[in-house]
Amino acid sequence: MSSAPPIRIPDGFVEELKARIRPSDVIGRKVKLTKKGKEWVGLSPFTAEKTPSFYVNDQKRIFKCFSSGMGGDVINFVMETERLSFMEAVEKLAEEAGMALPKASPAAAEEYDHRKRLQAACEAAAEFFEERLRAPEGSGARAYLEGRGLSASSWSKYRLGYAPDDWRRTRAHLHEKGFTDSELLEAGIIKESDRGGEPYDMFRGRLMFPIPDARGGIIAFGGRALQPDAKPKYLNSGDTPLFHKSTVLYRYKAAREALGHGEGGGLIVAEGYMDVIALCEAGFGNAVAPLGTALTEDQLQLIWRAGPEPVMCFDGDRAGLGAAYRALDRALPFAEPGRSVFFVLLPDGMDPDDLIRAKGAGAMAEQLAARLPMSELLWRRERDAEPLDTPERQAGLEARLMAACGHIRHAGVKAAYERDLKSRLRDYLWQLREAKRAANYQKRPGKPGRPGSAQILSEGEPAQEVLKQGAREKIGGLSLVLRAIDNPGLLAIGAEMLAQCAFADADVVRLRDAVLDLANDGIPIDRGTITAHLANSGNIRAAGLLKDYPVTPQIATNGSEAREWLIALEQYVAMRRSSDQETGFGTDSASADPTLSPQEWRRQLQKVAERQALKVRMNEASSKRSDS
Template structure:
């Protein structure tokens, strides 16, 4: 729709008067007449008893299970993830109402855009037909080799552009489109200095690109010959299409996303990845069009869901793409609006992974997606060595410079605290590992004289969180279940946690000295030493932002698993599981509580002894 078209007063009311809400809503919700109203199950929640009502007389709907309500326009906006103007245009077409045109110039511009859309649609149908014709055999073989049969071709409207210079042009001319319209739609190329235009797409598998309403506005083409240059070719920018403002499969993905409980759309790198994900059951997958994500594309993603997952190849190029996305996203982060990253190992992309290991492997990789702050931290941590005070200062400067890009004050402050905490913990762990390595070397010399040897202790991830709870005991009260469920890879850190949660239930005070004495009484001197030597940490105030951040950081240990062959993390890295993984593990609460009770009994026995 032309951006110059203005909806005049009264048009929206006339539109709603012409449309019966139960007709539109009834296409998505099975409604049953009940008195003057229609009743059905909520499309927004998984309820079993109907609490969704539609009133045609009042022209409203109300969903009591979710609290959502409004008119037919707001229903279309909610269920199809459309903007107000997109929903009005869609319903106006259904009602047979022509959108108003303010001036003759506006009307001409609107009609021209409609002709370009019709030209693209005619080309799309032509390409679909050519794929199924004799000349499309090579393209069919390619698609079948990628696991896509005729049903998938139809679902994604895949096609084939004949390997000829003017076949598409001549077909479109036969459908009454002029040469200038074909050029303006991006389907033909005009030679420099004049000469006959020629087809832009030749000898390629065709992927139609649609706008937010699902109308074809451009195409992508994949060359079939090994030496095809370029391998992938997109339409040039036109009045209809700007590659930085569009996402491949966006409308279909928004509709599929409405049927999921995920946090956002999945963003992959190419057409085939998006199609492979959709065919494997991840219908909310989209792809940019050969460029790094733009601010406009991020805005589209956030309109669909608050926490999209960017899925890139886990190679150097994939990391660079992830880092570029961070730079784009940082200024626009808001409370409840961020990004997650799924970086696949082994140079694989989603299509490779699904074909090699199946959809469940892809699901596992997505469940191990990392939050933006974690990828940002790893980027700066690994940028250069941090083995001197000057380089450590450089790390802090880079981290704070990145946080300073965030325009929202509360999110910026939260990032500054989180990144400083990560840096402090990481540097302390490095010092501990260095001391342990030094001690191991001394023990190695002693071993030559017959002294026993012990292995170097592992990195003590999570220790800082527990020390904060020691310094701020109210955290134990509000997070006892989460502490019980948390999994810490270092057994001595886990031992500190075990004593930490047992003391309050035994009516014992919580401080470093008491916990250290319990650990020593059990013979765990290393755990006692870890606790005693950890730097002093300021107390966290109740009900403040630092308390919330501590709870979020602790929850990351609730679903701790070693990353499989498809995750970003390598040996010794920390994996942040998705909210879906956390929810699935909450059934362990009872078992963990029982364990806490047993620890309590053990602590009391130690006191008696």
């Protein structure tokens, strides 16, 4: 189907359309219905239910879903289940009913018929390419698809094809089907020779991906070269009366239907055809892709129309990160309550197809679950743009963050972003100051050495990379926190002491705080719950430390290893006491660094009071260990 010209539906047309269509016939294609008296009954297509609560009444020409509260006529049903506009649903049903849509004018009617003719040419080309894929000449394309793990049934599902490696084979076939050169040129299937010769095929010797419009009709093609040195690797149709690549998403209709009707959520936006197909084959049927261009405003509106919280899934390389940043800048101005964008940056330079083939659908699900909100990606980009070693550069970070917030059009969301980013900035600068104090403390003559060989991670450097370099043991305090995670019984004897430890590394502090927060809430402590807690709060690097560090052996809380763990904690507590004395936090007056954030100031004030009680308990514990 092609888009109809602008029309005004005359009075009575919609009622006549509904009168010609039996709702149970249309709805029955998506819902298994059983006759019950005068009505049809089935399971709701909008919710997951076990007892049927979905009813269709052909006499009244309505449906009602009691589990979701939805109801209406057959047009409403098509709009809801296929994510179509009113006009799109009317056109679809009118075509099924054999009713001609009213035309706005003779010129509009002629244009509408012409577009339908061009789309018929694209459909005929798609069928031809599908046939050639299964013919002997398509052996190379078939081998490529089989090497990517796609079976013949998948070829049919996505209507994959092969364009013969011939200059005029497709053109000749479509001539036989009654299409003229003028029509094929306008549909983008053939091209004019720049030397005055006869037109030639646009696609030759390529694996073909038909591109449907929002209602499933083929309007364009993408072709992948099968030779490694062929240029370009991917070739898309140019703009035509049917197709404007900046307003179309690959596989949009099928993806929005697969999205379902649960609360929240949205489409998964990948970068290419094979990524989308790999995601669909792995069970993520709500995947789409732009067509060789950066994401446009029109495409964003399409994406949000399908669901309020889409996920942009980009390759884990420099180009993928750049694409994520461009998408962030495009989406940020349109953020509003109930409408946002999330991001997934895949690891190790992989794309979705690579990750799924190497590690399975579960690994992809984990990446999607750990998606980053726009605010987190914005914070990371600006934070890592330059070193923050001077007041001027720190001020520059704040200026960049506030400038980005200035692009948000919704006043409430803009204010929320400003609050969130200013809070992040205060906390991060405080962490930098703490790390600097700890480093200066170690350099002071006559001070006790720090336990282990501490290494402060750069905030711009993923913790996983440091771990891969064999530096696990260099991250001060990490092994002590992980020992508590793997042995939750240790918290019963050392939680207060653990809370007072002066860890210089920000991610170790986040791990420690997550452990104590969950323990205080009565949630069982294990690596899974800690990882989920960190991921939900956006602390992906801290979660990476936990993931990459080997599980520590179980120890008895009344044994020598537990006592050694307490002694090691004491050294970090001693560092905190010494640092507090230098900054004034060791005094009852609690005079503190005036540059601390208000949140941290309140925390430190509370710790002053707690520390006095802790000293008594530590002295008692030390006496008992000396006696033993």
